[in-house]
Amino acid sequence: MSVPAGPPQGNAVKTMEPRQRRTVVTPSHGEGAGGKAVSSPQPRGFAARLIRWHKRHGRHDMPWQNTTDPYRVWLSEIMLQQTQVTTATPYYERFLRHFPRLADLAAAPVEEVMALWSGLGYYARARNLHACAQAVMREHGGEFPRHPDVIAGLPGIGRSTANSIATFCFGAQAPILDGNVKRVLCRAFGIEGFPGNSVVEKRLWRLAGELMPKREGGVYNQAQMDLGATVCTRGKPRCDACPLDDICVARAAGRTGELPEPKPRKTIPQREATLLVLCHDGRILLETRPPAGIWGGLLSLPELPEATDARQWAAQRFACRVIAVAPAPTLEHAFSHFRLRISPLLLDVEPQSAAMESGLRWIAGDDLAAAALPAPVRRILEALQASGSSPLLSRKR
Numbered sequence: 290m291s292v293p294a295g296p297p298q299g300n301a302v303k304t305m306e307p308r309q310r311r312t313v314v315t316p317s318h319g320e321g322a323g324g325k326a327v328s329s330p331q332p333r334g335f336a337a338r339l340i341r342w343h344k345r346h347g348r349h350d351m352p353w354q355n356t357t358d359p360y361r362v363w364l365s366e367i368m369l370q371q372t373q374v375t376t377a378t379p380y381y382e383r384f385l386r387h388f389p390r391l392a393d394l395a396a397a398p399v400e401e402v403m404a405l406w407s408g409l410g411y412y413a414r415a416r417n418l419h420a421c422a423q424a425v426m427r428e429h430g431g432e433f434p435r436h437p438d439v440i441a442g443l444p445g446i447g448r449s450t451a452n453s454i455a456t457f458c459f460g461a462q463a464p465i466l467d468g469n470v471k472r473v474l475c476r477a478f479g480i481e482g483f484p485g486n487s488v489v490e491k492r493l494w495r496l497a498g499e500l501m502p503k504r505e506g507g508v509y510n511q512a513q514m515d516l517g518a519t520v521c522t523r524g525k526p527r528c529d530a531c532p533l534d535d536i537c538v539a540r541a542a543g544r545t546g547e548l549p550e551p552k553p554r555k556t557i558p559q560r561e562a563t564l565l566v567l568c569h570d571g572r573i574l575l576e577t578r579p580p581a582g583i584w585g586g587l588l589s590l591p592e593l594p595e596a597t598d599a600r601q602w603a604a605q606r607f608a609c610r611v612i613a614v615a616p617a618p619t620l621e622h623a624f625s626h627f628r629l630r631i632s633p634l635l636l637d638v639e640p641q642s643a644a645m646e647s648g649l650r651w652i653a654g655d656d657l658a659a660a661a662l663p664a665p666v667r668r669i670l671e672a673l674q675a676s677g678s679s680p681l682l683s684r685k686r
């Protein structure tokens with residue numbers, strides 16, 4: 290599932306150096322710390338500049354900061370992937386109210402987790418979040434592991450996120466490489482190529498390892514994320530306010546608009562789907578999507594197979610009499626790898642049997658807000674509710 294949610298805006302979180310025992314990190318992924326210097330200028334002083342800058346100009350008051358609780362740091366890290374801080378914040382707070390401890394999240398049904406995640410997009414994150422909480426309970430006695438390599442073995446946690454958690458919570462000195470950090474490094478060191486390319490990424494990891502200071506790793510990692518989110522932004526970097534302004538290769542070369550190089554363009558295919566909005570007595574029919582694939586595990590509107598008559602198909606599949614069929618306005622939705630044009634069809638129906646296939650549910654309009662719906666499906670239903678032009682969600686006439 291890949292609902293776009295805007296550019297990454299930084300990741301975790303805390304700015305104070307934890308007091309716990311320091312974890313010794315042995316790089317073991319690809320080309321971790323310890324490779325050759327890759328570029329001028331000399332990285333010496335790079336970390337110190339960022340740490341100094343962060344103390345005065347960094348972000349210090351995000352809700353997940355000033356804690357070394359790995360549950361909170363991990364939750365924020367996952368939510369902030371591909372998601373802006375302003376979007377993720379209410380979800381983070383809502384999650385903690387529902388699941389104050391990791392054990393609460395692990396014990397909850399996955400449907401409840403998906404419902405709370407509804408609207409945040411990239412739903413594999415929610416499924417992995419739940420699986421990860423269960424793995425920590427099952428395999429680590431409810432305690433988050435401390436070493437980055439062990440953390441990276443948990444569901445849904447990549448190398449950068451694992452290093453981030455280990456740095457912020459357990460005092461590890463482990464480099465991170467999220468979107469903001471990649472942008473800063475590509476510009477400061479004049480690194481060519483798309484940062485998602487595996488060769489470029491390896492080079493960035495090696496450089497990130499070289500630059501990692503021996504102390505204040507948490508402050509340094511947060512500083513890189515904050516610099517990328519607030520100064521070295523994608524569109525208009527504020528080089529005059531940057532602590533790297535006199536050593537930055539991109540600035541000196543007048544290439545801040547060219548680096549990092551964008552992803553090579555591919556034509557994004559357009560797909561079509563017809564979703565059926567079956568209405569009866571103020572309720573609509575929703576079905577649970579299969580766990581894998583787009584909107585996996587969420588509730589959605591039934592999708593009409595291609596070249597099929599909606600009236601006949603719905604009558605057979607859902608054992609109902611179709612009273613009326615009407616089109617509703619179409620909606621475009623962008624996924625990471627294709628665009629989807631959704632044509633909803635409204636069907637006023639009369640069920641002919643009380644028996645229901647598993648995975649199908651009639652849901653009343655008042656209950657839609659709490660249902661785990663993908664964002665485009667929610668938009669379709671809200672538009673229909675707002676238009677008042679259909680029998681949808683109005684009680685039987």
Ligand code: SF4
Nearest residue numbers: 521526528531534537
């Ligand atoms: S000088 Fe400008 S381009 Fe270079 S790292 Fe700073 S903000 Fe980014």
